[in-house]
Amino acid sequence: MTAKPRTGILLLNMGGPSTLDEVHSFLFRLFTDRDLMRLPWQQRLAPWIARRRTPAIKEQYRQIGGGSPILKWTNFQGERMAALLDEKCPESAPHKAYVAFRYAAPLTETAMGQIMQDGVQRVVAFTQYPQYSCSTTGSSMNELYRQQQKLDPEGKVRWSVIDRWPTHAGLIQALAERVQAKLDEYPVDERHKAVILFSAHSLPMSIVTRGDSYPIEVSATAEAVMARLNHSNPYRVVWQSKVGPLPWLGPAPDTALKGLAKQGHRNVVLVPIAFTSDHIETLFELDKEYGHLAQELGIDGFKRAEALNGSSTFIRAMADVVSEHLAKGESISTQFKMRCFLCPNEQCATTRNFFAGNKFPTSPATNKAG
Template sequence: MTNTGAPAPFDAVLFLSFGGPDGPDEVMPFLENVTRGRGVPRDRLEAVAEHYLHFGGVSPINRLNLDMIDSLRTALRTRGHDLPVYFGNRNWQPMIEDALARMYRDGHRRILVFPTSAWGGYSGCRQYHEDISRAVSALGRLEPASVDDPVLLRKLPQYWDAAAMIEAGADAVARARAALPPGQVEPRLVFTAHSVPTAADRASGPAAGGGGLYSAQVHAAATSVARRAGYTEFDQVWQSRSGPPQVPWLEPDICDHLEALAAQGITQVIVYPVGFISDHLEVIWDLDNEAAELAGKLGIDYVRADTVGTDSRFVELIVDLIETYADGDGDRTAMGCGDNGAICRPECCVPTARPRRTPVAPAAH
């Protein structure tokens, strides 16, 4: 929803994320919720569920989000902002619909929304707008008075290129480098992000030089982090792909790339998950388990750099975004997915049709 009237201050913040289970009994219901309407086979859901059950059925994203929210509340108070912060999710408790109803009952009518995705693309940008619209529609049923006393929500813009993100990432790479044993050559720096079908990348919007907006943003962020960390060369790879093998996804996969590096005689690797702001299940399963185990078998000294959500500068970045728009104004001239508050342009972040007979499997968080 876009503010088209006279600017007025916002009075609350909604921290909006993906969601994840908090125990074994929640794993399958959560995955069923994520994949509702997509026709994902039960056996595929059970395979993904095993990744969660390996960690007791608990997704790390919930605790990390709550830690960030606590830090955000403190940082807002420190800067003199009396803005309460609420927590909502797309796919699991607390659901965004319930969070918005609570905010409405608490008297909030103008709400800034911080999404835990820094990127363009359907699931990283447009779908958050859809989450907001769905919650506003549900509010009319949950709180009938809202029909005559409406709320306004504004999604904060993408932040993948923010200086704090780049600085925190570069420092994470430096800490990872220090954790490796001394070597005769510089370790290979490898950036990862969540893979998507190449069609979905193209649908995220056109990028200069070809390709899609999402992959271009990831590459640009990786380039900035590498340069700040003092690296002139790096590799960009992908992780967590799912779905039928005949559907092309962004490549190469992190594990395939580790095998290629071993064949080249590379013995030390730093992996930085630039595409994730916190340790989703994909990070701790795909990188800290599968990739780390493979690296050990290949004789590679392997270290995974921290995600930026543990860095205090990331919370300060959220406060900076809030300060920019909290007075009800802000930059309305930015185009495309960086646009503050407006739904993406027609050609940006478009969802792609999913195959019916061989459906795409769920991503874990």
């Protein structure tokens, strides 16, 4: 019989539809999320946008195998992370990983139901977005608070939060290994000429200018990876997946590729730096759209680094992040306490105040394990 978990780790992510039939509901939840975007007449407009975009997005998922692999990889990473934690932190074992996706199954309410059913009283909400944004981790945390109020109004579960980890040594090492693996595919005399483009999901400039920390955290990750690689190659950060006509953070990958081709560069490594597993934005957008564009532009040395997926270095990093967090005994980080300067959403304050209210004394045993 499996032992009752003593500590839960709730892995937070956007998620993706596992089947083509889930595409519409995924898009509907995404476009109705007011933490992610605020549109005029959103409750009316969002369903129309979701219906309109569903056929094209279904075709993209069809081209990558019929659904997103993000749940497969998140389960894989979580199970192995929990096993490592049982070894590293026996005083808080057994550990169990739960998955809470924001827009696809398993949703936050499903994960909360599993936690309550298992009777777990200590849970770490662990974002799988290494770099914080109010539109990603912030949205997931607001939804977690709402479901906590609905499903656990008595507060039986004690929560703490890992809200960002952009420069954690293990994460940086895992990313550096992915980049180096692609650099090693070039002939030795060509390797140093490759331009490394770190690609992260873009943000509307309205979110950036209100004080979101995401751009600087993504840049910090990129710089740390290149430091680990001894700054062996030139690099830049690019911003993918813009939607709609409003201004978004740039430059986009296509702009960068066109500029590099014009300057005579023929070797380019595109690296997903803000995604912890492959999904539609890597398998379709980076591989198919930008891979095809690179070939058209004459960048015949185009390569795309694999996302972290089953990297043992990354999974060890996940376990290290959690064990270090448990050793600190903190409920939320100093950074999570502060909202964007021009935050339009009072829910963010309510969420932060709730999770800050959980107290965890640091024990000598936990310090030793960490």
